[in-house]
Amino acid sequence: MTGRVRSRIQVEGIVQGVGFRPFVHALASSYGLAGLVGNDAGGVFIEAEGPPSAVKALVEAVRDQAPALAVVERVSVTPVPPTGAHGFRIVPSRATGAGRPLIPADVATCDDCLAELFDPADRRHRYPFVNCTGCGPRFTIITAVPYDRATTTMAGFTMCARCAQEYRDPRDRRFHAQPVCCPGCGPELTLHTPDGTRLTGDPVTEAAALLADGAVLAVKGLGGYHLAADAAHDTAVTTLRARKRRTGKPFAIMAADLPAVRRLCELDDAAANLLTGPRRPIVLLPRRPGAPVAPSVAPGSRELGVLLPYTPLHHLLARLFARPYVLTSGNVSGEPIAYEDEDARRRLGGIADAFLGHDRPIHAPVDDSVVRVFGGAPLPVRRARGYAPEPLALPWPFPQPVLACGAQQKSTFCLAKGRHAVISQHLGDLDDHRTLAAYITEIGRLRRLTGIEPAVVAHDLHPEYLSTKHALDLDGVEPVGVQHHHAHIVSCLAEHAEPGPVIGVAFDGTGYGADGTIWGGELLVADLAGFDRAGHLEQVPMPGGATAIRQPWRMAAAFLHAAGEPATGLQVYARNAAAWPAVTALARAGGPAAPLTSSAGRLFDAVAALAGIGDTVTYEGQAAVELEQHADRSAGDGYPVTVTGGRPVVIRSTDLVRAVAADLRQGVPTAVVAARFHHGLAAAVASAVRLVAEDTGLATVALSGGVFANLLLLGGVADRLRGDGFRVLTHQRVPGNDGGISLGQAVAAAARLRTRS
Known part of the structure; x- marks a missing residue:
């Protein structure tokens, strides 16, 4: 055994269900190495024996040349005595091992499998379950780890002789592909x-x-x-x-x-x-x-x-x-x-x-993901199939395992341990009891798969969110409340590995504010652990509370009242004249029936209703979405907006409403009004950021919140800020809407834990 060494190699990351063992087997065989490779509860374990240069080359290739679907997070190498073994083999999986492997997401059908699907001469011709190590179901069929056929919903389908031969052949692309099957032995x-x-x-x-x-x-x-x-x-x-x-x-x-x-x-x-x-x-x-x-x-x-x-x-x-x-x-x-x-x-x-x-069972329900494209990069709107539960690797450790329960709308949760945050698939709005039941079920499912048992639970400050109630009902965990808009900004910081402080602009529909009012148009000076409210949109009443979300014309009435602007001569008033006096009376009285809000979403609602786009909505954000869609992209001038300095900086959104009302009375087309509103708001946000920057010296800005799914506004703000020399962070890996809140909650809670230790 002169000149031979043996190393025990542990590989952590997304390394199960992605063709990693066949990849290692082929590499080791090409280098003339002896040994073995297999799955365990921590990832993939390898023992490689041979010339030192060949073992070193294998380790480097494992780090740098992994299969396309793999994500190698860590490679540990421990020397062990050589045994004089010959040949390299794949061994059965072990249930032992430190940590847990990262669960792979489902993968679209590859070109090789498509070629077979449409080849009349192939035995899988037109078979709707063709797959290989490079494609097919993953997360949706995994019932436990390590990832083997017995721990998937394919366990009930016994491989025929030909499929079993492919499964065992290291030269075949179906080598250890767990869902492998054909018309003779697979689902129907x-x-x-x-x-x-x-x-x-x-x-x-x-x-x-x-x-x-x-x-x-x-x-x-x-x-x-x-x-x-x-x-x-x-x-x-x-x-x-x-x-x-x-x-x-x-x-x-x-x-x-x-x-x-x-x-x-x-x-x-x-x-x-x-x-x-x-x-x-x-x-x-x-x-x-x-x-x-x-x-x-x-x-x-x-x-x-x-x-x-x-x-x-x-x-x-x-x-x-x-x-x-x-x-x-x-x-x-x-x-x-x-x-x-x-x-x-x-x-x-x-x-x-x-x-x-x-008849192939689905173990984990996963909806389709939704993205927009901004600046040549993805802007996630809904993170689900194909992405979840792929973890985010973070530069800051979690001192204790964390469960973050997310928000009420566009619900996700996050499990975090070590340097990984695992965000669940999109689960929907928790208003429906079936969705709440699914949410609780999925928390249990992902806890079992990841092995993460939380010691800390992070939650929104809103006491009536069902996600908050669930968090506070958990026994044996420390609750940590995280303000909604701070969580938005931290989620953006986390995906960019940016600790802050930054100027965070969080624009959305609703969030429980630290002062007891409803926030949603916020400028925060924030780092991972905390924030100061440096500015916001002008506050106006929400007449009828949540009813004003479903009936945007109420926000039009409230903004006109706050602006001292008469409603006469506007179509929104004509359409709602009978109820208008009562709604303006509510706005004037204030109190619990008309809580104050700085929400950017409610500002968009008001302008959309004024412009005749919709007095009522049937889904969250509809008025804002349609206002963006109506805007004439060629209309270049924005409405002037007053931005007052000091702490806090205030963007006088009633200026926008006055200008919109004036244009509508003059018969300016809705498309032009919508564009001028967007441009005016974008310019006002940039002005407000400059004032905060003058006060703080900060030069990095993070843009988050569901309103920034609006590309016209996002582009207008980002372009102006970059033109002023700011570094601008936008979402590329998690949604800027409430679907990304759970990540921000987890990272913010961990940052607070680190500051007190």
């Missing part, structure tokens, strides 16, 4: 009616025919059921809206390929890369004039949410159905996505005309 596709009657014929062919006839289909995907309808068939889409009880919110569309997307939308390279990448999110894109989609697909929007097929079943359906089709979450609006077969039949039976399903 079925098409049936809502009462369970199985329909004859090829399920995909018959499903495509039903779509062409205007039917609504329930389609079982990776993380749950979707509802599908012909996107060009207005009656079908309108029927789907009525049955799903989704009045105005746009639907997403699945297109067959990039040429099909280009017929619908304007497409740049960054968006094309997102659409075709392994994560396959819904991407919001500018709609082309005359795009062949029904008006009811995306009413009030100049954009379409588009995604490409990401499972073999979607590819088969897109090949047989020549047009784009709506693909939306399988639920009644407000409920969690249906993912268990019996529950789906019960909840979707009154919506779908037929069910295109299969």
Whole structure:
């Protein structure tokens, strides 16, 4: 054994379910090394024996050349005595090991599997469950770790001899691919009616025919059921809206390929890369004039949410159905996505005309992710399939394990330990009891998978959020309250590994303020542990409280009252004249029935109602979304806004409302009014930041909160700030809306723990 060494190598990160063991086996064999590789509860363990240079080369390759889907976080090397072993092998997984492996997200079908899917000579021709080590289900089928077939929902499908041979062959790309299967041994596709009657014929062919006839289909995907309808068939889409009880919110569309997307939308390279990448999110894109989609697909929007097929079943359906089709979450609006077969039949039976399903169980429900593109980078709107539960590695350690319970809307939670924060998939709004039950279930599921047992629970300050109530009901953990807008800014800092202090601009709809009022248009001087409120939008009453969120015309009345501006001559007054006096009286009286708010979301609501875009809304943020969509991008001038200095800096938003009202009385088109409002607000924010910077000397600005999903406002603020020499941080990995709150809560709580230790 002269000249031979042996090293025990432990690899941590996303290294299970991504082809890591076959990768190590091939490397070790090429270097002539002896030893073994396997999975354990901490990741991947390797023992490599041979010449020192070859062992060193293996370690370097493991660090630097890992498979595309892997994320190597740490490689530990320990010398051990050589044994004189020969050959390199993959050994069975061990349930022992330090820590836990990081759980991989689901991956879109790869090109090799697609080639087999459409090859008439291949034994997996048109088989809707084709997969390999480089693609297919991961998080949605994993029941425990280590990641092996026995710990997935594929455990009930016994591999046939040919699949087993591929699974055991180190030269095969299905070597240790846990979901490997074929038509002879894997899941089966079925098409049936809502009462369970199985329909004859090829399920995909018959499903495509039903779509062409205007039917609504329930389609079982990776993380749950979707509802599908012909996107060009207005009656079908309108029927789907009525049955799903989704009045105005746009639907997403699945297109067959990039040429099909280009017929619908304007497409740049960054968006094309997102659409075709392994994560396959819904991407919001500018709609082309005359795009062949029904008006009811995306009413009030100049954009379409588009995604490409990401499972073999979607590819088969897109090949047989020549047009784009709506693909939306399988639920009644407000409920969690249906993912268990019996529950789906019960909840979707009154919506779908037929069910295109299969018998592979889904363990974790996961909705589709949604992104926009800003500055050539992704701007996440909803983080779910393809991204969750991929962790964020942070430069600051968590002194104790943390559970962060998130917010009430767009709910996620975060589990954090060591230097990793694991953010759950998007779970929805906790107003619905089914969503709350799913939220609690998913916390337990992810705690078991990650092995994180929290000693600290971080929560929002709002006492009536159900996420806060859940946090405070937990026994044996220390509660840490984190202010809503501070959590927004910290989430942005965390994904950029920026400790602060920075000037944070947090614009959203609602957040419980440290002074007991409703915040939402905040300038904070913040670091990870704390903040000072350096500025805000002018406060106005919310007449009727939460009712004003559902009826934006109330905010128009409140802003006009605060501005001392008469409502006469404005259409919003004419439409609501009967109730107007009572609402203005509420605003004048103030108190619990008309709490003060600095919310940017409520300012957008008021302007949208003034402009005639909508007096009422059917989903959160609708008025603001449609105001952005109405804006004429060529209108360059913004309304002047007074920004008063001192602590706090105040942006006089009533100036914007006065200017909007004046233009509307003069008959200025709504598109121009909307643009001038955006430009005026962006300029005012930049002015306010400059005043705070003069006072603090800070030169970095973090932009967060759901209002900054508005690209017109985000671009206007970011461009002005960069032009003034500021470094500007925006979200690229987690949503700036409440879906990113849980990360900010976890990191803020940990920072406080570090400061007191």
